[in-house]
Structure formats: structure tokens, C-alpha cells
Amino acid sequence: MNGNHAEGDMRVAVLVDCDNVSPDILEHALRIAAQFGRVVMRRGYGNHTTLANRWQDALVRQAFTPCLQYQYAAGKNTSDIALALDTLEAHFDDKADAFCLVTSDSDFAYLCRKLRERGAMVFIVGEAKTPDALRNASDNFFEWVREEETSNDKSDTTPKRTEPSKPPVKLRPRFVVEAVSLMASNTSDGKVSMGALGNYLRRTDPAFSPKNYGHSGLLDMIKTYDLLVANQEPGGHWTVMLAGREEKVAAG
Template sequence: MSLSPRVMLLVDADNVSADVIEQALERTLAEHGAVHVRRAYCNAETALKQQSLFKRLSIRPMVNLSAGKNSTDIALAVDAIDLVIAERPDVVVLVSSDSDFAPLVIRLREKGCRVCGIGQQGKTGEETVAIYDSFVDLQHHSSSSKAAVARPAARQAAKAEPAPKPAAKRTARAPRRTKAEAPAPAPRAPVLPDDVLHILDAVAELGMGNKVELNVAAERLRAAKLLGKSASSPKLFKKYPELFLLTPEKTPNKVQYIGPMPA
């Protein structure tokens, strides 16, 4: 009788969304039958925010108090080597869209592990995918997306509603309006994709209709965790050609939002 593989799941919780973490665990359980080691590496703020999720999924949070750049990634890498030596897993699953883990993946593979990667769609660069034995991108589903879209629409409708007209004097009866003369209903605010709303929040100048340097936009998107460290910002904007204009056409260096303005 063949024994099931020993599996280790290590999550870069500062890099991927909560629902992607849950999807990653479910997918790993479905593929391998068990996940023996479950750890999430994050800062204190993320640990507090996601504590109910970690508890429900039996994931052990590894809180990093250092504030330096990539300090959480380094903590994950150091712990991964120690765990592989001590636990001898057959499969290591890294949940992150970060390309900085390439040296770690190579070292774990040298230790005899099969190294699988799981990232968040829209944040993973092509060079990240190539380093793993297998890699899958999971789509982020925001639980607040419906409310985020519904609120601007409600405000727009309220703003466009015509003010009530004063009553006519008794001496002169106001003529009745026919159906043809009735005011047209207020147009509904366009429903923008969740990703686009997040981009406009991160790069406020785009929401004002301004042209923004691509390197400036990329820096803001990375700070908001909407773009991987080595991912291409033009590739992200090209997902919505009807909403974002890249100029000049051949070698773009600026981006402009040309879609309907959110309320």
C-alpha cells in the first residue's frame, strides 16, 4: 500500500488575498488528500485582520515584526529550509505571486521536494511561473464587490432624481403631463469591474482623467498589492482596453483612464 505524500503549505499572507489563501488550501487538499504543515507569514496587522481565517483553516500564523523590505519573505525562506530538513516533506506548496522566491524553490528542489506554486491572478509575472514544478493562478473574489458597486449607483440615482415641483396655484389648474412628457428615468451608473475600482483607488490621478507615467502607476499598484514586484503594468491595463489608453502606441510610457467616472 503506497503512503500519501507529506505536504507542506507555506503562505506569503502579505502578498495574496484571504480568499486566495482559502482556495489554495482547498485545492492542495483536493490534490494531495492532506496538508501536514500549514503556516502563513505576515506582519502583525495582517495577522490580526486574518486571525479568524487562520483559526478556521488551522493555519499557524508566523508574525514578522521586522519592518524592513522583504523581511517577511526572508522569514518564510529561512523557516522553509529548517522545516524541510526537520519534516522531510514530499511536496512544498508556496502561496505567493512574488518572484523573489526563485532561490528558495531551487534549494527546496535540491532537497528532494516537489515545489508547487499558487499565485493570485493579475499579480504574477511570467518569470515567476517558470521556476516552479507546477504553478496555478487563482482569481481573487472580493466579498465586498457587490456593496462597492451598488453604493455609487445608489448615490448617482439619488443625485439625478428631479426635485419635486411646487404645487400650482388654485386659480390656475396645472395641465396634466402625458406619458410622452414625463421625465426620462435617470441613467444607471455603469458597473465597473472590481479590479478597475481598485486601480482607480490606488492611482487617484487616473480617476481624474489625467495621464500618469507608467512607472509611477506601477509603483502605486505594487504598494497597494495589486501588481507583483516584477509584473508588467501595461499588461494589467491592457486587460481593459476600453477603459485605459496607453500612449504612445508602440512603446507606451503613459496611461490614461478613458472610461466612465465612478460616482
Template sequence: MEKTEYKIALLIDSENVSPKYIKSVMNEIAKYGRIVIARFYGDINNLSKDWHRTAQDHAIKPVHQYNVAIGKNAADMAMALDAQEMMYQEKVNAFFLVTSDSDFTPLAVKLREGGMHVVGIGSLKTTTQAFKSACNEFRYFEYLNDDEDEEEVVPKNVEADKAEIDRTIKGIIIENGVDNRIQLSRLGDILVNRFSDFDPRKYGHKSLSSLASTIQGVMLNQEKTTTYVSLKPSMQKEEIMNEIVEIIQTNKSKEMMLTKIKQELEKRHPSFNYAELGFTRFSKLVSSIPHVLVSKNAAKLK
């Protein structure tokens, strides 16, 4: 399936965005389609020379607004009104809202209701979950940076986050694939639909294929122009069943809690997944073993 080539409106909240990110933002937009409208909003007199120079370099039109009312941001209001007017004019079918301001959450919702594809770009530290969820996709400035001189951003709890996304990807392959196999592009679409801010760069990878290739028990293969992601053939069911019996036998009473059995199996086989063997629950796998009886979350030899 061909990827949609969007006609894009780029709207930048310049008062809350550093000009140093604009080059990376433009590079990101190029992956989606063609910019039809590009504007930045703010009190032009208060913007730095860097901002003016950056806007000129990338042909981004300034929209000047004085903040004449206390507690009201005229630039924000102008940006929201312009966006809705553009939507009704039907010159574009996608919006890039470059801001970390949660006040633009209703605008993102309105644009999506109008059939627009909305991509937000903002700060990792200050963007609210509400604004991220209101967008079809969300990208962080910190992961777009192409400047090798800039310090690399290392997310907190990256190992835990990586383990979680690995489990999620395996689950998607099982639930949405055919014979535990799915197109890479389809996998990416599902991930973005579930998590608007999904980005392989959060996990230290430049692409989804690179991220997927690091997951234990997952493999990629190319068929003509299509890349597929699939689960590696698991151990034979009989072999796993025999190991479960061995684990139970190590207990003097020949009885063991299911959670303990599962933990022991995962120590031996970190990529173990009972779903790959055709079972919806671990208890059903254990119950299917001859000479093993499951009762009250425990298994014992008959």
C-alpha cells in the same frame, strides 16, 4: 503508474495574497496529497479580519513577524528559513509556496535541489517567469477560482495560445509515444516538465483529457483504467502525394515553392502533419514523389 501522494508543507505570504483565494488553493492542494504543515506569514496586526477568519477556517497557523528593518521583509525571511528547516527535518516531501513575490525564487531552487516537489501559486499578472521556472509546477490564482459569481478570466491571445499548445501536444505524441500513442498521464507529465505553469484551465478546459479531445487529428481511448491519447489515422500517403502533384499542376510553370505547396495542403487539411506520414521534413515528403524534383526550396514536375 500510481500518482505520488505528497506530504505537503503549505507556506503562504499573506501580505501579498488575498484571503479570497485560500479556499481554491486548499482544493487544489487536495489533488496532490495531505497537508502536514500549514502556515501563513506576515505582520498579524496589519491583516484583515477576513484573513484571520479564513486562516481559522482552514487551520492555517499564523507566524507573526514585525518588519523592523527598512527594506527588509521579516515575514519573507522567516518563511524562507522555516522552509529550509522543514526540508532538513524530512517531515514533508512537497512545498506549496503561495506568493507572487520573485524574492522566493532562490528558495524554490534550494528546495528542488533538496529533492522537494515545489508548486508555486501566484498572480497571473505579477508573477515573474523566473519564479515560475524555479518551481516544478505553477498555478495561477485566477484559474483556481471556484466562485461562480466571480468574473471568468479570459486569457489574451487565447486562440493563438490554443493553436500553439495543440501543436505541442501533437509533437509530444509523435516524439514520445509508441506508434503515435501515449498515456494521458505521461502526456501531462511531459507538458508540466516543459512548462511549469501548464494548466488546461488556461485554455478553458477543466482537465487535460477535455483539452486533448478538442484537438483536430487527436483522439482518446480507454483501456481498462488507462487513458491513451493518439493521433487519428491520417490520410493515405499516396492520397497526399497525389494532391501535392495536383497543387503543382495548378501553376502554369508546373513549379512551386515548398512553403506555398504546404500552405495549400493545410488549407485543404488543417490537421495535416508530414511527421504522421513518416517524414522528418516536408521537403523529404515531396522529394519522395515520383515525377517531382525538389531543388532550392521549390518543387517542379519532371
């Protein structure tokens, strides 16, 4: 990856495995990609059956370049090979700094590993069915959840009683404490910046998100731990340390 581009100012290539995912995922993938930088490449790969109807409409609407691949033999997925080759070519030609692969196909795990070995950032936007092999091969994994379709069954006209919504259960996984303990052991004051902690947790688990554990964000999550203490520093940024460590720091 070109070292002159920081996260948020990177050139992002979005490549979609249209044979593997639904067109409904496309807008979500573009919103994810926009967090990392400017989308400079938009391509969708599929066979003549896939790139018709709904996918055709979605690709045209979102200004994607359709990459039609014919199957030269039954059972052969030429779309996957074309996507992989175009991705590597874009990296070698320095056309992009980060690659957003929209797929749930674990066959792309090796492509992710090769890109990362060469310094590129890779993130996956996929469905819940995405295997761990692909999730863990990326820098970040973003799961797309299909919105529940409204039922068209009008035969049941019985009014349903609305149940009061329950607040989400807030979980406190142990690995967060272990991460702070590990990172704090390398600092003189025992403090770990919230940003560095978040980056570490996502590196160890690309699918990590505080929302998966019922929290609005990492700071909200840290504040629920008895074993951790969050502090706002004079500069306005937040740090976290192990409980009990702050007394030792104050005592000098």
C-alpha cells in the same frame, strides 16, 4: 522528496506569504494542496499589521499557525526570510514531501529552485500578477482569480438586459502537437499516454491548463486537433498519436 510517497499521498506543507496576498486566497490554496496529499503543515507569515483583522480571522478559521515577524528596520521584510528558512528546515527534517507556497512574490523563485534541486515538489498558488520567474521556478502554478465584488451602488436602478452567454472559444495551440511529436519519437508504436502528455505539458509550463484554452480537459482538447488522434486502449486509459500514424501501425 521521500520516494515512498506517490503524488496524491504526499505530506504537503502550505506556507502563506500574508504580506503579499489576500486572505481570500486561503481556501482556494487548501483545495489545491489537497489534490497532492495530506496537509501536515499550515503556516501564515506576516508583520503585526498584516496578521490582524481579516488575516487573523482567516488563519484561525483554517487552523493555521500564525508566524508573526517584526520589522527590525524600515523596508526590511523579515517575513520572507522566516518563510524561506522554515520551508528549508521542514524539508531537511523530512516533515513534508511537497510545498505549497502561497505568494506572488518573485523573491521566492530561488527558494523554489533549491527545493526542486533537492527532490521536493513545489507548487505556487498566486494571483495574476505573479511574474514568470516565479511561475517557471515551480512544478505547478495555480492562478487564483478574485471573485468580482458585488456592486453596492444602488443609485442605478435601470434594469440591464441579459446578454446570451457565448460558448468559450476553443483554441488549439501548436505546442501540444509538437509535444506529442517529440514524445512519440521515443516510442515503438507512436502512442503517448494522455497522463504522460499532461505531465510533460505541465513540466514545460507550470501554469498549463486546458481550461485556459477553452477546454474542459486534456482529452477534450486533443479531440479538437486535426493533427492528433486520441484512442481509448483496452485497459480503459487514453493515448494520443499523430494523425496518419494509426494507418502505419495497422499496416504493421
